Amino acid sequence: MDINAYIQSGVLELYVAGALSEKESKEVYDLMLKHPEILKEVLEIESAIIKLTAATSKNTNTHTFTTVKDQIANNNNNPKVVSISKYNWLTYSGWAATLVLGLGLLWALNENRQLQSDIQIVENEQLFLETQIADAKSDLEASKALLNVLRDRDIxxxxxxxxxxxxxxxxxxxxxxxxxxxxxxxxxxxxxxxxxxxxxxxxxxxxxxxxxxxxxxxxxxxxxxxxxxxxxxxxxxxxxxxxxxxxxxxxxxxxxxxxxxxxxxx
Incomplete structure (x- = not known):
């Protein structure tokens, strides 16, 4: 198995994002146990997502706390129960936005890798075609030269x-x-x-x-x-x-x- 090619395929990003089927996820998990390189890559992907999520949620929590404090101050003269459901919703939506952003980044990364792979395939096919044309041209010229020799009346x-x-x-x-x-x-x-x-x-x-x-x-x-x-x-x-x-x-x-x-x- 080509470990580097497997890592570059984008399947590990889909695994971390939970976008694989149960069977596919089991296959990735088994490979993680067998190949330390794959496990290391998965951990690095998860770490990157966690850092991204933490950075986004930190800003959201700060905004929520400030909003709740302001709300309490504004209602000092008219005390009432402050509903925090909408602020929790803001927090959750921050997490959701982060998850969507992370999935988007993973999808973009996978698409870029696929594009690079497609470009390489096209370049290889073009090189093969050019080689075939050059070989055919060379064979044709050699055949013409041989025919000229064989048709020589002194042969x-x-x-x-x-x-x-x-x-x-x-x-x-x-x-x-x-x-x-x-x-x-x-x-x-x-x-x-x-x-x-x-x-x-x-x-x-x-x-x-x-x-x-x-x-x-x-x-x-x-x-x-x-x-x-x-x-x-x-x-x-x-x-x-x-x-x-x-x-x-x-x-x-x-x-x-x-x-x-x-x-x-x-």
Whole structure:
């Protein structure tokens, strides 16, 4: 439980004012027994109300005493019973006004806290929206840049077909020799099991020599499954294997998912 958030919610002021239901008051009381911070806050609220009430009632009592004294003096020559009911009424109305004022202050305090909370929520939502817009703009620009690369007529496209037990898998390599990089579209691969990673290999065929192009550590978390990889090799084929986390020095052929031979050149 966030004690500070609970204290700032305004429920303690309503508790002191007696504006809560019996069930809600019982909940506050139980929390007061469990959390000294809540009990301290309730006592401080009650103290503030008592001070306010005392200050108001003191002025009212002084006024009542003076009024009664004057009344007695004015009736010295015509003695009669002086009714003090209206003066008591003045005293009570002073207390009532104080209570109303106190409740008003509590209500205003609670409304102010609620307003501040609403403002914070709106600001957070605005910040989230601005972030979403910025991310979308960034993604759009990245997508446009990628499309421009893939549409370049000098790009070599190499499809990688599924192998052995993984015949249903597939991938595609877009090789840009001008920048010594490839763009791997690995959408046709399943998620890597826990503790495993996909590793990309550049191959020369005669003799068969694999060169690691690195592991795809963020494969499972990447949404578009397109990865840019540096490749300065004279590749004749590309393959993808599933390896233990951290990769392997040589490909595990039993875990060869896809393989594709370079059949064209720019």
């Amino acid at each position: 070599i496209s190499i499809p990688l077909g599924g192998q052995g037990n993984f015949a249903n898998t597939y991938a595609k390599v877009y090789w840009d020799r001008k920048t010594n990089s490839i763009y791997l579209d690995a959408q046709g691969l399943p998620e890597a099991p826990e503790g495993k990673v996909y590793q990309v290999w550049s191959l020369t065929l005669n003799p068969l020599t694999p060169t690691s192009l690195g592991t795809i550590d963020n494969f499972n978390t990447d949404d578009n499954k397109i990865f840019e990889i540096t490749n300065a090799n004279e590749s004749q084929a590309f393959g993808i294997t599933l390896e233990p986390a951290g990769g392997s020095e040589t490909p595990t052929m039993e875990q060869l998912y896809t393989l594709g031979v370079v059949t064209s050149s720019p």
